[in-house]
Amino acid sequence: MAERIIEFDRVVAGYSESLTILNETTLDVRKGEITLLIGPNGAGKSTVLKTLFGLLVPRSGEVRFEGRVINGRSQRALLADGIAFVPQGRNLFGSLSVRHNLELGGITLPRAELPGRIEEVLARFPRIRERIDNQASTMSGGEQKQLEVGRALLLRPRVLLIDEPSIGLSPKLVVDVMTLLRQLAEAGTTVLMVEQNVRTALKYSDRALVLEMGRLALDRPASELLGDPDLNRLFLGGHAPAVPGVAA
Amino acid sequence: MSAGLRRTVLLVAGLAALVAVAAFAKRSEVYLLTLTLVYLMATFGLNLTVGYAGQMSLGQAAFFGIGAYVAAIALKAGIPFLAVLPIAGIACFVVGLALGFPALRVQHHYLAFATLGFNVLVFLVMRNEEKLTGGTFGISSIPRPTILGVSFEGHLAYFYFTLAGLVALAAALWWLLRSPWGRAFAALRDNPIRAESLGVNITAYTLLAFAIGAACAGVGGVYYASLVEFIEPGPFHFSTSLMMLLAVIVGGSGRFFGPVVGTIVIILLPEVLRSSSIESLKFMQKWYLVFFGLAVVALMIWLPGGILSIADRFRKREAPR
Numbered sequence: 385m386a387e388r389i390i391e392f393d394r395v396v397a398g399y400s401e402s403l404t405i406l407n408e409t410t411l412d413v414r415k416g417e418i419t420l421l422i423g424p425n426g427a428g429k430s431t432v433l434k435t436l437f438g439l440l441v442p443r444s445g446e447v448r449f450e451g452r453v454i455n456g457r458s459q460r461a462l463l464a465d466g467i468a469f470v471p472q473g474r475n476l477f478g479s480l481s482v483r484h485n486l487e488l489g490g491i492t493l494p495r496a497e498l499p500g501r502i503e504e505v506l507a508r509f510p511r512i513r514e515r516i517d518n519q520a521s522t523m524s525g526g527e528q529k530q531l532e533v534g535r536a537l538l539l540r541p542r543v544l545l546i547d548e549p550s551i552g553l554s555p556k557l558v559v560d561v562m563t564l565l566r567q568l569a570e571a572g573t574t575v576l577m578v579e580q581n582v583r584t585a586l587k588y589s590d591r592a593l594v595l596e597m598g599r600l601a602l603d604r605p606a607s608e609l610l611g612d613p614d615l616n617r618l619f620l621g622g623h624a625p626a627v628p629g630v631a632a
Numbered sequence: 633m634s635a636g637l638r639r640t641v642l643l644v645a646g647l648a649a650l651v652a653v654a655a656f657a658k659r660s661e662v663y664l665l666t667l668t669l670v671y672l673m674a675t676f677g678l679n680l681t682v683g684y685a686g687q688m689s690l691g692q693a694a695f696f697g698i699g700a701y702v703a704a705i706a707l708k709a710g711i712p713f714l715a716v717l718p719i720a721g722i723a724c725f726v727v728g729l730a731l732g733f734p735a736l737r738v739q740h741h742y743l744a745f746a747t748l749g750f751n752v753l754v755f756l757v758m759r760n761e762e763k764l765t766g767g768t769f770g771i772s773s774i775p776r777p778t779i780l781g782v783s784f785e786g787h788l789a790y791f792y793f794t795l796a797g798l799v800a801l802a803a804a805l806w807w808l809l810r811s812p813w814g815r816a817f818a819a820l821r822d823n824p825i826r827a828e829s830l831g832v833n834i835t836a837y838t839l840l841a842f843a844i845g846a847a848c849a850g851v852g853g854v855y856y857a858s859l860v861e862f863i864e865p866g867p868f869h870f871s872t873s874l875m876m877l878l879a880v881i882v883g884g885s886g887r888f889f890g891p892v893v894g895t896i897v898i899i900l901l902p903e904v905l906r907s908s909s910i911e912s913l914k915f916m917q918k919w920y921l922v923f924f925g926l927a928v929v930a931l932m933i934w935l936p937g938g939i940l941s942i943a944d945r946f947r948k949r950e951a952p953r
Contacts, residue, residue: 437829463831471829477815477822484815491812492831535830 407598478521489535677848683886685841686821691747697868699853713777724850770864884938
């Protein structure tokens with residue numbers, strides 16, 4: 385079994401005192417794998433990513449990265465640690481060019497390093513190179529998602545958090561994005577993904593974590609879950625069957 | 633011809649035309665042109681704060697005033713003009729940081745009121761601290777610069793001197809906005825949370841934009857003090873801050889040349905209307921403020937993005953559906 389890189393230990397977090405989403409959530413993410421977070425709406429999938437990336441501070445419990453507690457660390461510090469986040473929806477700065485969007489992604493890097501890093505990303509995404517001087521808002525949905533991922537990769541993150549990468553993309557482009565994530569994982573990047581397009585995402589993932597009401601309800605290999613006749617019920621809500629090692 | 637080259641050619645032609653027009657203009661017209669350039673320094677700075685960093689400020693006239701008073705006191709004490717410029721700029725930058733640090737915790741209309749309060753406070757200091765500022769009597773006999781034996785005492789020489797200063801300031805801002813800092817300003821204006829997730833230090837960049845905007849106003853204040861040769865608190869009232877904000881919005885907030893168009897409209901247009909010698913425009917001598925007010929209202933209704941957004945509108949209309 386791959387080593388744990390991220391751990392949530394009885395984490396309680398939410399958007400206000402009265403709105404608790406993560407309810408003593410305990411889970412882990414393993415190095416070099418694609419871990420897929422699934423569950424019904426409101427289960428806390430995106431909240432896990434936001435808490436991990438410091439956008440929400442846990443009220444109790446510990447979030448650990450490589451064994452170190454990272455509760456409440458700033459986004460800047462987390463980026464420096466090697467965690468990058470691609471939030472849900474369109475995340476580009478539409479009024480800026482593709483090049484300038486990439487440069488923003490590397491704003492925390494030393495100036496001298498930036499051109500080389502941008503070249504690295506362009507080598508991986510030839511389509512972005514073709515559009516380098518275009519305004520970001522003129523790109524197609526698929527190109528924009530490539531640019532978002534490319535921008536996150538500028539910092540050579542060890543962990544990539546990605547929220548709903550398939551939103552607004554055609555089925556062909558969804559496959560392209562998933563293939564890209566798979567390639568990243570093969571190259572050693574740990575990916576933690578939230579995705580509504582569960583069947584497609586499971587095909588490209590190593591492991592699936594099912595959240596229900598802010599708690600981990602199921603932890604299974606993705607390939608196993610893909611063949612589970614109960615998959616739709618798990619995704620849409622309802623109680624998951626008891627699994628050894630996971631608290632109900 | 634590429635868009636960049638076309639823009640450069642237009643800019644050089646515009647500057648050449650301005651230089652030529654000033655050479656043949658009356659003394660009062662040269663004064664008005666110089667005054668427009670001086671205000672433009674402050675509105676360029678305000679555009680950085682409002683248009684690029686997305687922060688609302690109603691205190692730009694206070695920084696303009698601080699620059700002017702620093703210049704008046706320093707120039708009268710015999711400090712050379714070229715030394716006074718950085719002193720005033722840095723003073724406003726520091727005051728901008730000191731104000732911005734607590735004030736930028738709030739945004740939009742709350743920030744507008746915080747900066748407005750600052751403007752009122754600075755105005756009261758200028759009016760009441762007579763020993764330092766001369767109070768309502770102001771400070772007179774502010775000298776114009778002489779640099780390396782070249783005197784800029786004359787109205788036309790001072791105009792060219794101010795124009796050179798403005799071009800240098802604009803070039804510095806142009807460079808800044810095309811640097812990673814400028815892109816960070818644009819990012820936090822478009823979406824601060826998104827910018828933060830990329831590692832943009834929102835507090836630091838917002839504060840920086842605010843302080844640089846204040847420093848630009850301070851530099852403008854130095855040129856203003858030497859232009860008018862006498863300063864008193866009146867021109868630094870918060871109504872001047874409103875006028876500067878209007879200039880930025882009318883021209884096109886967040887567009888580099890927006891303040892140029894806006895400042896021309898706000899400073900120059902009323903004077904042109906008021907003093908028009910064209911027979912068919914003579915009625916404007918009485919009605920110019922009404923016409924001006926209606927023009928601004930109409931502009932804000934139909935072109936909320938400012939005059940420079942007209943081109944975008946046409947482009948959108950022509951775009952295939």
